[in-house]
Amino acid sequence: MTAAPDAPSPHVPSAEPLATHPAASGAGNTATLTISCPDRPGIVAAVSQFLHRHGANIIHSDQHSTDPHALESGGSTFFMRMEFHLGGLDQTGDAFAAAFARDVAGPLNMDWHLSYAARPKRMALLVSRYDHCFLDLLWRKRRGELNVEIPLVISNHEDLRRDAEMFGLPFHVVPVTRENKPRAEAEQVRLMREAGVDFAVLARYMQILSGNFLQAFGRPVINIHHSFLPAFIGANPYRAAFTRGVKLIGATSHYVTEDLDAGPIIAQDVVPVTHRDTPESLVRVGRDVERQVLARAVKAHVEDRVLVHGNKTVVF
């Protein structure tokens, strides 16, 4: 997928190590193909036929045209996600991918991505002092809800070390100050790249990432913001919500771009509040919706359900 000009692409670029995918066998083995390309007639037919010919049985299929009525004029973009069984694949994954590139993706000018359930994505967690989003993700992984590996946790504080270690996770503290920020970010990126991280999640990490960080990391970063964006961008959204007297508070999970709190939104939700709520009770109530929304967004990303289109997302 081509990176948007002003944002690191939330999809792993084509350097995806297809060569190291697991053997395409096993009854439970599935793969997911995501596609975006200029819309035109026949795309579903071409892809579904290719998969059928190569012995892949489609389990789920979703598609979206941004403007089906503009199909003739070239004004529509097409998105598709297909999940299929690898059981009947007549070739190794490499040959399958090469054939798809040659026969379908090339002619139809596709950005595409292929991932295998048996090769879980590798997720880095960046945290500060709040534990709720962090622990919720660790639990969900433990329960089998999130098909990820977590090679490391990075924090600018010591507070959550014990929680991380309880779950058997390496915990790296990289203090961040105004002065050392460039060096600290370089160290964070180095740690994540060495760990072979596919994407990072800011689980209430309380530092703003610089454009340098995003470019050097070059992979998707998911954030949870504690407001219903675009309301209450920036610091202290619960205080701002209290001051404005809103009757709902929310949380928004989005891909991080250089524009603060302005990246593509993946998931949002709200909960009702009343005049009885204080800034403190909003924080408490908000924790529940923050962790739910972040978990939903991470799960969607992990399952290749999120495709980015400009500054928006398609979430299948």
Place this chain on the structure above:
Amino acid sequence: MTAAPDAPSPHVPSAEPLATHPAASGAGNTATLTISCPDRPGIVAAVSQFLHRHGANIIHSDQHSTDPHALESGGSTFFMRMEFHLGGLDQTGDAFAAAFARDVAGPLNMDWHLSYAARPKRMALLVSRYDHCFLDLLWRKRRGELNVEIPLVISNHEDLRRDAEMFGLPFHVVPVTRENKPRAEAEQVRLMREAGVDFAVLARYMQILSGNFLQAFGRPVINIHHSFLPAFIGANPYRAAFTRGVKLIGATSHYVTEDLDAGPIIAQDVVPVTHRDTPESLVRVGRDVERQVLARAVKAHVEDRVLVHGNKTVVF
């Protein structure tokens, strides 16, 4: 679609008058194809290729396998809904349908249905004294939310005549008593069949339909029940909800079968209530959720989004 043994099929049978569909032309002209069949590899490929070859451009596509892992063993059923532009159709609709039956539906043993946006479904409304669901459907039609024609309204009371006539709708009163019920139902069916009705909606119609009615009518009937089924089946669900002390009340829209309140569920929703609510306030609060849920179910049916599978629904 083959009717389930114990219920009238919610889909118009294959007697669908394809011959009278509108000319397959016009920029906004779309058709919807729904399919159910034994699951097997290659169905998406076969259908999408057929459509592509006949110049139909797919706008939306949804599919569902009841058990993709049982695909090999024949234990899975496949459902699909494809909405497409007719613009490029190289044949009249009749020939298109005949070709589809011969080339795709026959070999794959499909139950299928094809409908045209330009030929709106014909909906009968059955009402008693409550106006909220009734008026909400009429408004939605007036606003263009529901692509239906309403050839008639049938009631067992005079109360809603003025409302029906305000919207220009023929209003038939067929009183129903214990004694005359068979004759009354026969009259209702006659009125609907003469009016060429495709499906009926019970908008808080306060009589139970007999199996004879359902068989004689032979088309889908949608009901709204004022509880979260299967809780509080039968009469007076708000009173029962009050007595049980539930903290949510709901509404359920379902296809009518001979088993009271037990047909395939199309849509459900709930609203919170508290100890302050009385049976009377539950009725009032419930009206809002009843009309929303019924409207959602009717809209899904009208747009061919609902496929029935045994006593359950697939809602695309």
Place this chain on the structure above:
Amino acid sequence: MTAAPDAPSPHVPSAEPLATHPAASGAGNTATLTISCPDRPGIVAAVSQFLHRHGANIIHSDQHSTDPHALESGGSTFFMRMEFHLGGLDQTGDAFAAAFARDVAGPLNMDWHLSYAARPKRMALLVSRYDHCFLDLLWRKRRGELNVEIPLVISNHEDLRRDAEMFGLPFHVVPVTRENKPRAEAEQVRLMREAGVDFAVLARYMQILSGNFLQAFGRPVINIHHSFLPAFIGANPYRAAFTRGVKLIGATSHYVTEDLDAGPIIAQDVVPVTHRDTPESLVRVGRDVERQVLARAVKAHVEDRVLVHGNKTVVF
């Protein structure tokens, strides 16, 4: 209640015609007392004792302190709403109100308001071309959900005349252009004042009211804005929501002040949307939440459940 400096008070000022209230008798006769005052110990005791002594039986009671921990320091404001049966009142309403002013409200420095269920508030509706909020309010009144009188409807267009007249309501067209706006607003205010209107509702009225209008009218005006404020203030919020790619759209009902879309919020709600939604479908989906939120706000206002505190509301 003292008007906030920058906004007409959403409560009818103390000119409330107590002398003309209905006879304080009849089993179903209830009154509602709302209070705001500097917080201090003993307020509930003082009010409940007064009511008890005068034979009023409390049905519901709600109270709120903005900061109970600041009670000693004078930093807290107290709000209360008491609904009570008039059955046992030992005096006429006038004497009762006078006694309350003298014995309780005066000493405790209260802003207060007393209203009688038997004297429904008089509501003016201002509309343009959209019918959904307008018709929903008329229905709710017809169903007995809103205890209001509607002496007139004012519009800048002819479109909704037939709907208004169906419900037996006087319909006044006052066209508004950039040039005639001051005169048009003066005419609107004149019509409402002559009709003895207590408050006005902008049911998707598509003109911004000037400060002059608000001051000349001098009574609460309730608006419905088609976004989750403070997101998407101003024109075309659905278009803005589409462009930003939010996953929820909302509606906000608030008292109108001179600051556009910035008055005290009474009610808000949201509904989920997806990448499949177009600006047009957002408008359609939004209608349902707009009418629900406006109805909830109007009902709360009509039942004296909304007390204003600065730019925020207490909604009991």
Place this chain on the structure above:
Amino acid sequence: MTAAPDAPSPHVPSAEPLATHPAASGAGNTATLTISCPDRPGIVAAVSQFLHRHGANIIHSDQHSTDPHALESGGSTFFMRMEFHLGGLDQTGDAFAAAFARDVAGPLNMDWHLSYAARPKRMALLVSRYDHCFLDLLWRKRRGELNVEIPLVISNHEDLRRDAEMFGLPFHVVPVTRENKPRAEAEQVRLMREAGVDFAVLARYMQILSGNFLQAFGRPVINIHHSFLPAFIGANPYRAAFTRGVKLIGATSHYVTEDLDAGPIIAQDVVPVTHRDTPESLVRVGRDVERQVLARAVKAHVEDRVLVHGNKTVVF
């Protein structure tokens, strides 16, 4: 509070050790008084005056009459919860309680309960193998959301020992079989009574408690049932929900009585599901709503917000 005849009272009986309550001082020191009694005029006045006279400043007050219109005929029951600052109390708590009993509760025939924020309730957790409700409650306690002490955890399995011990909690395994059930329950009750437990929470504890257990324990027991009761009472509600084809699944937290899944409901919530959900995914989705609903119910109980009325609850 007098126990209902057919159920252990969810309120701690009058043996509440008032003598050991903490010194009634300290800025943050609050107490909560809950009352139920035959409804009659003047109760609010009597209670609020008593509190005022004894220097207690009311922070929050809620009241409910089951049928205010039946007040004269004696057909209404009155419930009240008052939270107040102890700061100004002119007496020790003991004298305060004795005075309240003598001056107010006795004459008005009240069941009442007084609790002090500085003396947290003592909660026993009963668990089996599922961790989600269990860990969520432990977290919330750690975060300060639940003002409880947890003197022990009892399980019929070893699985959650490590989690319990991570939070520093004593973990007792009491295996339960058909044969040993009476002895096992006696042991559970003994452990809880020795630990001075005020109430117990079944955090997905997978055994049905006998009437003997409930009577011997004699204190409230809160359960979480994984359905929207009264739908799907008994075992395997997610499987039953799947089979029925509902479009929402829910969870219900209630006080345990001898009637399975039929005790007074404290909290309920639902989440939408679709035809794509399997029995397994319903279990996964259900976990989120189970833990939220149980946490909400436990928090309400801990804060003395739940009053039982027959088989229903008033939740302030």
